[in-house]
Every structure is written in C-alpha cells, then in structure tokens.
Amino acid sequence: ENLLKMNEELASKNRELLKKHGIKSVEIMGSIGSGKTSLIAEMVKRLKEKYRIGFIAGDLTTTIDSDRISKNGVDVVQINTGKECHLDANLVMKALERLDLEALDLLFIENVGNLICPAEFRLGSEKRVVVVSITEGPFMVVKHPFIFMEADVAVINKIDLAEAMGIEVSKLEKDALTINPRIKVVKTNCRTGGGIPKVIEALGL
Amino acid sequence: ENLLKMNEELASKNRELLKKHGIKSVEIMGSIGSGKTSLIAEMVKRLKEKYRIGFIAGDLTTTIDSDRISKNGVDVVQINTGKECHLDANLVMKALERLDLEALDLLFIENVGNLICPAEFRLGSEKRVVVVSITEGPFMVVKHPFIFMEADVAVINKIDLAEAMGIEVSKLEKDALTINPRIKVVKTNCRTGGGIPKVIEALGL
Ligand SMILES: Nc1nc2c(ncn2[C@@H]2O[C@H](COP(=O)(O)OP(=O)(O)OP(=O)(O)O)[C@@H](O)[C@H]2O)c(=O)[nH]1
Numbered sequence: 357e358n359l360l361k362m363n364e365e366l367a368s369k370n371r372e373l374l375k376k377h378g379i380k381s382v383e384i385m386g387s388i389g390s391g392k393t394s395l396i397a398e399m400v401k402r403l404k405e406k407y408r409i410g411f412i413a414g415d416l417t418t419t420i421d422s423d424r425i426s427k428n429g430v431d432v433v434q435i436n437t438g439k440e441c442h443l444d445a446n447l448v449m450k451a452l453e454r455l456d457l458e459a460l461d462l463l464f465i466e467n468v469g470n471l472i473c474p475a476e477f478r479l480g481s482e483k484r485v486v487v488v489s490i491t492e493g494p495f496m497v498v499k500h501p502f503i504f505m506e507a508d509v510a511v512i513n514k515i516d517l518a519e520a521m522g523i524e525v526s527k528l529e530k531d532a533l534t535i536n537p538r539i540k541v542v543k544t545n546c547r548t549g550g551g552i553p554k555v556i557e558a559l560g561l
Numbered sequence: 562e563n564l565l566k567m568n569e570e571l572a573s574k575n576r577e578l579l580k581k582h583g584i585k586s587v588e589i590m591g592s593i594g595s596g597k598t599s600l601i602a603e604m605v606k607r608l609k610e611k612y613r614i615g616f617i618a619g620d621l622t623t624t625i626d627s628d629r630i631s632k633n634g635v636d637v638v639q640i641n642t643g644k645e646c647h648l649d650a651n652l653v654m655k656a657l658e659r660l661d662l663e664a665l666d667l668l669f670i671e672n673v674g675n676l677i678c679p680a681e682f683r684l685g686s687e688k689r690v691v692v693v694s695i696t697e698g699p700f701m702v703v704k705h706p707f708i709f710m711e712a713d714v715a716v717i718n719k720i721d722l723a724e725a726m727g728i729e730v731s732k733l734e735k736d737a738l739t740i741n742p743r744i745k746v747v748k749t750n751c752r753t754g755g756g757i758p759k760v761i762e763a764l765g766l
Pocket residue numbers: 386387388389390391392393394395421468469513514515516517544545546547548696697698699700701704725726
C-alpha cells in the first residue's frame with residue numbers, strides 16, 4: 357500500500373536526522389495502560405545523568421503523559437492524533453522540528469496505546485520496545501504476533517500482580533520468543549523499578 | 562470519508578436483517594484483555610435459558626475467544642482480521658451469513674481489543690458496550706472519549722484489583738459520565754460474576 361511505502365521513506369529520513377545528530381532513539385509501543393510512561397519515567401530517572409534526554413508522547417488527546425515526563429527536566433513534545441490509533445513517521449518528523457536536536461543524546465518516543473497498527477508504521481527510531489501487562493491475561497502475546505515480530509525488546513510489566521491474576525509469566529515469555537527468537541524479554545515492575553536495569557541493558561543504553 | 566459512509570450503509574443493512582429475525586444484538590468493544598470474553602461468558606451463563614444465543618468473535622488471529630464461548634452450547638463464528646485493528650460491518654455481514662438466524666434470539670459481537678477505531682465503525686448492533694479494566698490505570702477513559710460517546714453501557718471491570726492498583730473507581734465513572742451523560746456505567750468482577758446482573762439490566766436483556 358502506498359501509505360506504508362511513504363511512511364517508510366519518511367521513517368528513514370527521521371533515522372538519518374537522528375543519526376546525524378548522534379542521538380540514540382527508542383520507540384515504546386504497547387497496550388493501553390500497560391506501563392509505557394512508567395517505564396520511560398523509570399529509565400529517565402536512571403539515565404538523565406548520562407544522557408540529555410528528549411521525549412515525544414503520542415495519544416489521541418490530553419498532555420497527561422508529556423506532563424509526567426517533563427517533571428524530570430526532559431524536553432517534551434506531545435502529539436495529539438485525534439482519532440488516529442497510531443503515530444506515523446510524518447507526525448514524528450514534525451515533532452522533531454520542535455526539539456533542539458543539538459541539545460539531545462537520547463530520544464524516547466511513546467506510541468499510542470495499541471498492540472496492532474503501531475507495528476506497521478515505523479517512526480525511524482533505532483530500537484523498538486513493546487510493553488504488555490500481565491493484567492491483560494494469558495493471550496495478549498499470541499493474539500498480536502506482528503508487533504512482537506517488529507520489536508527488539510518485549511517488556512512484561514506489572515509482575516507484582518501475576519499471582520493475583522493467576523498468570524504464568526514464563527509462558528508469556530515463551531510465546532514472545534516463539535514469535536520472534538531474536539527478541540529480548542524482560543519482566544518488570546515499573547512502580548518499584550524492578551527489572552529496569554535489564555531493560556536499559558537490553559537497549560544498550 | 563467514503564469508507565465510513567459505506568460502512569454505515571452496510572451497518573444499517575445488518576441492523577435490518579437482525580430486526581427482521583427479531584434478534585437482539587449487543588456489540589462488546591474494549592481494551593486488550595479488559596475482560597470482554599469473560600463478560601460475554603458470564604452473560605451467556607445467565608441468559609441461555611431465556612434466549613438462543615449466537616456469538617461473533619473478532620481478533621487478529623486465533624480462535625481462543627470463540628472456542629471459550631462455544632463450550633457453552635452457543636453458535637459461534639470467529640472472524641480473523643489479519644492486521645486490521647477493528648471489525649467492520651462488511652466482516653459482520655459475512656459472519657451473519659454463517660449463522661442460522663432463524664435459530665437465534667440474541668447475538669453478541671466481540672470486537673478486536675482496541676479503544677480507538679471500533680468507535681467509528683458501527684456494525685449494526687442495537688446496543689454497544691465498552692469494557693475497560695481498572696488495571697489500565699486512572700486515565701484510559703479521559704484519553705479515549707470517542708468510544709465512550711458511542712457506547713450505551715460502560716463496564717469498569719476487575720474491580721477486585723482496585724485496591725492493589727490504587728485506582729478510584731468512582732473517578733473513572735465520573736469521567737465516563739462527563740464524556741457521555743447518557744451512558745450507563747457498571748462496575749464488575751467478571752471472574753466472580755459480580756455486577757453482571759446490572760449489565761444485563763442496563764442492556765434490557
Ligand atoms: N501494579 C503495578 N502497576 C503499574 C506498574 N507499572 C505501571 N503501573 C500502573 O499502571 C497504570 C498505567 O501506567 P502508565 O505508565 O500510565 O501506562 P501507559 O502504558 O503509559 O498508559 P497509556 O499511555 O495511557 O496507554 C498506572 O496506574 C501505573 O501506576 C507495575 O509494574 N505494577
């Protein structure tokens with residue numbers, strides 16, 4: 357489809373621009389309320405001495421996520437997509453124009469909460485992460501193979517509730533590795549910070 | 562956009578067809594893993610003496626949801642959408658052709674797990690329900706106004722975990738009513754069946 361081809365071209369332009377400025381870039385995809393912003397907040401806490409960090413947040417509406425992260429002294433841009441259920445490379449290109457790229461070493465991009473469309477629309481980041489929460493039940497991985505194929509790292513979050521939910525975390529991990537043997541799977545509790553150093557390591561940050 | 566106009570036309574055809582056969586119909590939308598299938602299973606348990614029930618399940622892939630419901634002696638059709646993040650009236654029209662409409666009084670349609678696109682693509686059902694889980698955090702309602710505008714009933718599920726999550730359920734209820742003053746909000750625990758009679762009442766079943 358033409359739309360995807362155009363998106364790929366813009367994504368590689370974004371990629372070039374980030375590379376030119378020597379900026380590492382990580383896209384965070386995942387289900388609604390899975391813990392994407394909490395994960396980013398935890399990583400920002402631990403990395404802000406090492407990197408000058410920027411953040412692009414995508415949501416239908418509100419500035420809730422960018423407000424949360426800007427409290428950490430990070431440059432933020434909020435993209436409100438209206439009715440669109442995913443970010444695309446064009447929206448990210450416009451957001452990049454609003455950041456001072458000379459002043460950044462690391463960029464996080466949080467996509468709209470959705471385990472489907474974001475898989476197909478690359479944004480130009482170096483790495484892609486998918487976050488799911490064990491509170492979604494045992495089938496969210498097998499039901500959404502495409503996004504796990506596209507991701508470098510899979511974060512299985514809210515493991516503090518695994519017992520209450522009766523969820524076998526190791527089975528979710530197996531499901532992800534069956535779909536994509538190259539993916540790195542990390543279990544986290546983004547409220548306490550459990551597992552975050554492993555995510556940082558898996559991303560090479 | 563043409564796509565939405567065509568969808569509306571097909572949705573009203575589905576509506577006419579269901580009306581002609583005197584079949585009550587309810588669409589269940591909601592986030593990934595929020596409890597849509599569990600809600601339907603609980604309603605089927607309590608209504609199968611009163612109605613002959615059919616079920617259309619939508620997912621990218623797998624027959625996990627239709628298998629779960631078919632165990633209750635319900636006629637099921639599984640729609641696998643591939644990469645499409647929402648059902649549309651055309652897919653539902655084809656699924657209706659695979660059901661014996663003479664033998665049905667009530668039809669449940671479970672949409673793909675997604676709080677965004679399903680809002681715009683009506684399927685032709687009489688009633689629309691949106692299910693969210695308190696485990697998604699405090700903002701999933703305010704961030705997704707369109708789907709709450711479209712729904713007749715909002716189900717706030719997994720209230721057994723409200724304390725562990727530190728979520729104020731009454732605030733989520735207020736958020737939904739602010740977006741859509743006509744919506745009926747019901748709190749449930751679809752594992753134990755808590756609140757299900759209220760959902761059945763709100764749907765007039
Ligand atoms: N119990 C528990 N709650 C968590 C964890 N991580 C995040 N949360 C909570 O989950 C809710 C949603 O977290 P967010 O970080 O906003 O999730 P998100 O994926 O960014 O959400 P959206 O951007 O709205 O899709 C909040 O109430 C968080 O406090 C965790 O590991 N355990």
